[in-house]
Amino acid sequence: MTLASAHVAGVGMVRFGKHPVSVTLEDLGEQAARSALAEAGAASAQVDAVFVGHVFGGPVAGQRIAVRLGLDGKPVSNHENYCASGATAIREAWTALAAGLHDVVLVIGVEKMTDRISGGVRPDPNDLDAAVGYVMAAGHAMSARRYMADHGATREQIAMVAVKNHAHSVHNPFAQYQRAISLDEVLQARQIAEPLGLLDCSPISDGAAAMVLCSPRGAQRLGLAAGAPRVLGCALVSGSVERAGESINAERVSRNAAEQAWRLTGVDPADIDVVEMHDCFTIAEIVRLEGLGLVPVGEGARWTAEGHTSLGGRLPVNPSGGLLSRGHPVGATGVAQAVELTWQLRGSAGGRQVENARVGLAYCKGGTVSGTDGGSVTTLVMAR
Amino acid sequence: MAPSTELPPFRAGLFQLDPFALLGTRCTACGEAGFPARSFCAGCRADGDAIVPATFAERGEVVSFTVVRQAPAGVEVPYVLARVLVDEGPRVMAQIVGAASTEVEIGDRVRVVPAVFPSADGSDRAGFAFQIEQEENA
Numbered sequence A: 001m002t003l004a005s006a007h008v009a010g011v012g013m014v015r016f017g018k019h020p021v022s023v024t025l026e027d028l029g030e031q032a033a034r035s036a037l038a039e040a041g042a043a044s045a046q047v048d049a050v051f052v053g054h055v056f057g058g059p060v061a062g063q064r065i066a067v068r069l070g071l072d073g074k075p076v077s078n079h080e081n082y083c084a085s086g087a088t089a090i091r092e093a094w095t096a097l098a099a100g101l102h103d104v105v106l107v108i109g110v111e112k113m114t115d116r117i118s119g120g121v122r123p124d125p126n127d128l129d130a131a132v133g134y135v136m137a138a139g140h141a142m143s144a145r146r147y148m149a150d151h152g153a154t155r156e157q158i159a160m161v162a163v164k165n166h167a168h169s170v171h172n173p174f175a176q177y178q179r180a181i182s183l184d185e186v187l188q189a190r191q192i193a194e195p196l197g198l199l200d201c202s203p204i205s206d207g208a209a210a211m212v213l214c215s216p217r218g219a220q221r222l223g224l225a226a227g228a229p230r231v232l233g234c235a236l237v238s239g240s241v242e243r244a245g246e247s248i249n250a251e252r253v254s255r256n257a258a259e260q261a262w263r264l265t266g267v268d269p270a271d272i273d274v275v276e277m278h279d280c281f282t283i284a285e286i287v288r289l290e291g292l293g294l295v296p297v298g299e300g301a302r303w304t305a306e307g308h309t310s311l312g313g314r315l316p317v318n319p320s321g322g323l324l325s326r327g328h329p330v331g332a333t334g335v336a337q338a339v340e341l342t343w344q345l346r347g348s349a350g351g352r353q354v355e356n357a358r359v360g361l362a363y364c365k366g367g368t369v370s371g372t373d374g375g376s377v378t379t380l381v382m383a384r
Numbered sequence B: 001m002a003p004s005t006e007l008p009p010f011r012a013g014l015f016q017l018d019p020f021a022l023l024g025t026r027c028t029a030c031g032e033a034g035f036p037a038r039s040f041c042a043g044c045r046a047d048g049d050a051i052v053p054a055t056f057a058e059r060g061e062v063v064s065f066t067v068v069r070q071a072p073a074g075v076e077v078p079y080v081l082a083r084v085l086v087d088e089g090p091r092v093m094a095q096i097v098g099a100a101s102t103e104v105e106i107g108d109r110v111r112v113v114p115a116v117f118p119s120a121d122g123s124d125r126a127g128f129a130f131q132i133e134q135e136e137n138a
Helices: A025-040 A061-068 A085-098 A136-151 A155-169 A183-188 A216-222 A252-265 A282-292 A300-305 A322-326 A330-346
Strands: A006-017 A049-053 A076-079 A104-112 A191-193 A206-214 A230-238 A274-276 A359-366 A376-383 B021-027 B051-055 B059-068 B079-086 B091-097 B109-118 B124-132
Touching: A006 A025, A006 A085, A006 A216, A006 A330, A025 A061, A025 A104, A025 A206, A049 A061, A049 A085, A049 A330, A061 A076, A061 A104, A076 A085, A085 A104, A085 A206, A085 A230, A085 A330, A085 A359, A085 A376, A104 A216, A104 A330, A136 A155, A136 A191, A136 A282, A136 B059, A136 B079, A155 A183, A155 A282, A155 A300, A155 A322, A191 B059, A206 A216, A206 A330, A230 A252, A252 A282, A252 A359, A252 A376, A274 A330, A282 A300, A282 A359, A322 A330, A330 A359, A330 A376, B059 B091, B079 B109, B091 B109
Parallel strands: A049 A076, A049 A104, A274 A359, B091 B124
Antiparallel strands: A006 A206, A006 A230, A104 A206, A230 A376, A359 A376, B021 B051, B059 B079, B059 B109, B079 B091, B109 B124
8 A cells, every 4th residue: 555645845943952941842843833834935824734743742732833823723633652753743644645635734843851851751650661660761771781692792882873873963953962972982971771871862852843745736836846855654553562482672563663664655675775763772773773674683783883874884874863962852853853854865964965865764663561562663754 | 578568559460469479361372471461462362261360480580681870850779670581471571679780690580579669649559579589590
């Protein structure tokens, strides 16, 4: 089954990072949306609907942003799938366009975290995971320890994910961190959940990203020139109950998401030129690439250390800096990944441009549910 | 008996007290264990009468572990969190109590013991943890 693709008419972003308390969630969302609307040349009257991804914005945050943009009265929906919220909003927008329900839609991913979250995000307090003291870093730390034991990978190889992604975002003016870091800095950083330290973890961030998506009819309405990047499709799967005997790094959820993405879009994994990967923790980038089938199982750490996932390597991953260095305002991340792919596919990514990027994939993973291999996973495929 | 067993349980049906053991389900079609109890089999997807109550072994093996050194406000650190494969049973995540982190290794033998869980309303509840079986790992 292949649905019609959605054209990207415009994108916008607010630099990720720590914004003052006086800058509200609504401010961030509005600013990113205005940039995207301006680039698309879309007046508010030309926008049919608004899809907003956020986690901590509170009830009807999307409507609070839309009304500032003169989009009051339009259909506005709020999408929560934890760290995959923004990507889920894109998926819903894409399906609404493909169904013919709307022709021009605005997608916003937005989060204001630094004034309300400290020490890391945690599972729902009623979930058994919360009761045993699970925090996101702990799950990834156990994954890392087991990965090293199973594949002979080293702590240094895993840390190289952070070194690589920070090196990439030196060239990204929208990244929270725009400074290269050394392997030693990663290894010497304060321990969070052994063996992972502070620089193995994505930061707590504020930020927003937005895009105007349209159907062919909407492209006509906006006078969009031919050749704009397109969203070919976005798969969504949930984690399933883990088997007692399977590896804790089995990544069945990633494999399922990949298979669904190839089926939905007709794209072959060998076609992927660039990946925006949900590297909420260093090890996560490695095991998820393997789960997707883009890197052989057990070789991701070595690939990273040898530069195969760096700019100029055989499969550049996170030219934006990823969550580790661009920052991770959770509801905004999925949209920011799609904005980065848009720039990559337009060839306008400057010093972090992946040469001749034609097809890109973005992966988000949101939340945990006790006993399963995850909450939600999205795999977004875009092409020029 | 540890005082934690006098608290109300975090959730009914997670464990029995004497002897202390985790409770769940077993699929009679393929043998897969379910913890907490589930109405279906995660392996062969059987449900209904194929799923029966099960009491799991007290011992298991550490699949992986970490020492948590930073947690959200109100949670005391450090603590050791592990994923344990219970003998012929489910894979369970819980803390390892009574051991310094440097004493834990993948493959260590552990035993399930009563412990205190925090609950959503902030009160203490009865829960479970694992303890290293020193003699078996010597």
